[in-house]
Amino acid sequence: MGNCCGNPGSGTSESKQVKPKKKNNPFYSNECAAANGSGAGFKLSVLKDPTGDDISLQYDLGREVGRGEFGITYLCTDIKTGEKYACKSISKKKLRTAVDIEDVRREVEIMKHMPKHPNVVSLKDSFEDDDAVHIVMELCEGGELFDRIVARGHYTERAAAAVMKTIVEVVQICHKQGVMHRDLKPENFLFANKKETSPLKAIDFGLSVFFKPGEQFNEIVGSPYYMAPEVLRRNYGPEIDVWSAGVILYILLCGVPPFWAETEQGVAQAIIRSVIDFKRDPWPRVSDSAKDLVRKMLEPDPKKRLSAAEVLEHSWIVNAKKAPNVSLGETVKARLKQFSVMNKLKKRALRVIAEHLSVEEAAGIKEAFEMMDVNKRGKINLEELKYGLQRAGQQIADADLQILMEATDVDGDGTLNYSEFVAVSVHLKKMANDEHLHKAFNFFDKNQSGYIEIEELREALNDELDDSSSEEVIAAIMQDVDTDKDGRISYEEFAGMMKAGTDWRKASRQYSRERFNSLSLKLMRDGSLQLAGET
Structure with a gap:
């Protein structure tokens, strides 16, 4: 992977010597070249105008700080100034389709286009060599949104209002710049540092797209829980970002997503029905103003949904500092922690899976x-x-x-x-x-007993938990996943967790597009995608 390697001090001459032995990626060339095996001299060019082609001249890549479908994010140091940044290094081998390539190209273009804003991560530089694309950006070391909320002893409506104001301000600045985010979710917001006053920043523009007023899109993208109904109808505009922010607001206030089911089709149908549950705890204690905003952000008709500017003018946001400062209760905090850690458990398993899926060669x-x-x-x-x-x-x-x-x-x-x-x-x-799920399960099952025991679960999530709540969260995950209540997680139970709600195969962005594209067509055919009241 060239400069993506974890040891930034390694020389480049060795990689150049072995490079001719690599097999060609079929997407590096046109269809004819791929079909007849030619195109060995073809170089894939991803970025329009990179800073340069050798990142090592300006930056040292250090330890890994994150991993996604396409790339690995490293701690990165400016050689001249010593300043710390994050560098997302994307192996070209993983850009298997024209859509993948265009996503990366557009992500860099959008980051370049966005003005400096305290709640949007800024791009520093971009590099492209024969093996990888390197995106150098502002470093955010303050952790994920939900983790910060749970770490605070007292979680209130007022805190949720402050977070929502920031998220919708990001949506507003994006829309003013003609950018539709298309993948707003809690994991895509990080705190810049560990200070209590740290700004919250949007970090991922990988699915974002430029739009013109009135322009409609039909490509199905995003994360299932946060997907607006018109995305499934394949006819949408920037209003989808307000819907996704509304889903985040619902989760912030009660700790669970508003539209959930055991299967992806069930999730899609719940989104289309758009029935919001305000009965469960703690909704009876939540202010009418907060519930009114949730309803107006999760309005299924995009024409009637509030714009980002209108959300910011809503009384609950305008009076955020006056919102109830009464605790929403330990239940909400526990749910948020569980939601966050369960996501991390799945991600940890998916990371193991990704290592086995890393590069499908064209051979054969x-x-x-x-x-x-x-x-x-x-x-x-x-x-x-x-x-x-x-x-x-x-x-x-x-x-x-x-x-x-x-x-x-x-x-x-x-x-x-x-x-x-x-x-x-x-x-x-x-x-x-499920071969890859088996490999992930075996990674957690350290003693090869055929079960993930509570100590192994604790070890797997050790760096994700703080001492004060770790046992409570471990117990909650065990309670959820251990369906036969024998105090340990079998392979069947592990696979059930990985497939619940959203299929583990949607670790692939391209697969997700294909799956939801087909699901959307199916729901169109059976009439499920009509707006309420339509005939």
């Missing part, structure tokens, strides 16, 4: 395609794909195959050409079976 894909294309038409249908996969020993559920077929059949002719087949092949490796 063309051979497999030719084997399935028995009539030598240059394309294969669903039956040929299914039969070919069975011959290769891969048993894929018909429903999953149909979803992938629909999602990757770009020209809609009911068959896959070679480039469409490459995309399917890449994703089949992620969804063929």
Whole structure:
């Protein structure tokens, strides 16, 4: 991965010597080059105008501080000034499709475009070499939003109002700049430092897009819990960011998402129904003004939903400093902690999975395609794909195959050409079976007993918990995941946790797009996507 490596002091001459041995990424070249195996001299260019091509001349990369689907974030030091930054290094091998490449290119362009703002992480520099893209940005070391809330002994409506004001101010500045964020969620907000007065900052513009007034979009992106109904209807504009902020507000006030189900289809249908529960604890204690704002932000009709400016003019936000300073109760704090830690437990497992999925090589894909294309038409249908996969020993559920077929059949002719087949092949490796979940489970099951015991769970989450609440949170996770109540987590229970609510396979952004694209089409066909009152 070039300069992505954890040891920034290593020389570059060695990597240059071994580089010719690397196999070509099929997306580094056009379809013909990929199909015939040529394109060895092709260099993938991602960024429009990077600062330079050798990050090591200006920065030292240090320890890893985070990991995502495409890249690893390192602590990074300016060689001349000694100032600390964060560097997100994205391996080009992981940019498997044109959509992936465009996402990274657009993320850098949007960060360059955004004005300096105290609640938006700022871009410092960008570099691109043969192996990776490096995005150097402001370092945020104050931790995640929910963790800070839980660490405070007293959590109130007033605190939630202050946080919501900041989040909606970020939405407003984005919209003023013609940027739709499209992926607002608690994990995408970090505190700049550990001081009590630290600003909260939006950190991730990976799914953001430029928009013009009145422009409508149809690409399904985002995180399921926070997705607005019009995204599922594939006809949306910047109003979706206010919806997502409304979901965050609901979670801030009661500790659980407003729209939840065991399956992704159930989540989608709950979002479409848009029924908000104000009965559970602590809603009876929450002010009418706060509930009014939640309703108006989670208005299913985007034309009637408040704009970011209107949210900031709402009495609950305007009078944030006068909002009730009465504790929302330990239940909400415990839920927020559990929500945060459960996400981290899933992410830890997904990180183990990602190491096994890291780079699907192109080798063998063309051979497999030719084997399935028995009539030598240059394309294969669903039956040929299914039969070919069975011959290769891969048993894929018909429903999953149909979803992938629909999602990757770009020209809609009911068959896959070679480039469409490459995309399917890449994703089949992620969804063929639960092999990767087994590997993640074994990572936690240190003594190989076949169970994750409470001590192993405690060890796995040791760096995520503070001493004061650790046992309470561990007990809460065990209570949730250990369904047979034998005091330990079996593989079946672990897999159930990983698949609950949102399928673990949506660790892949591209797979998520495909899955929800197909789900949206299904809900359109059965009439589920009509607005209430429509006929």
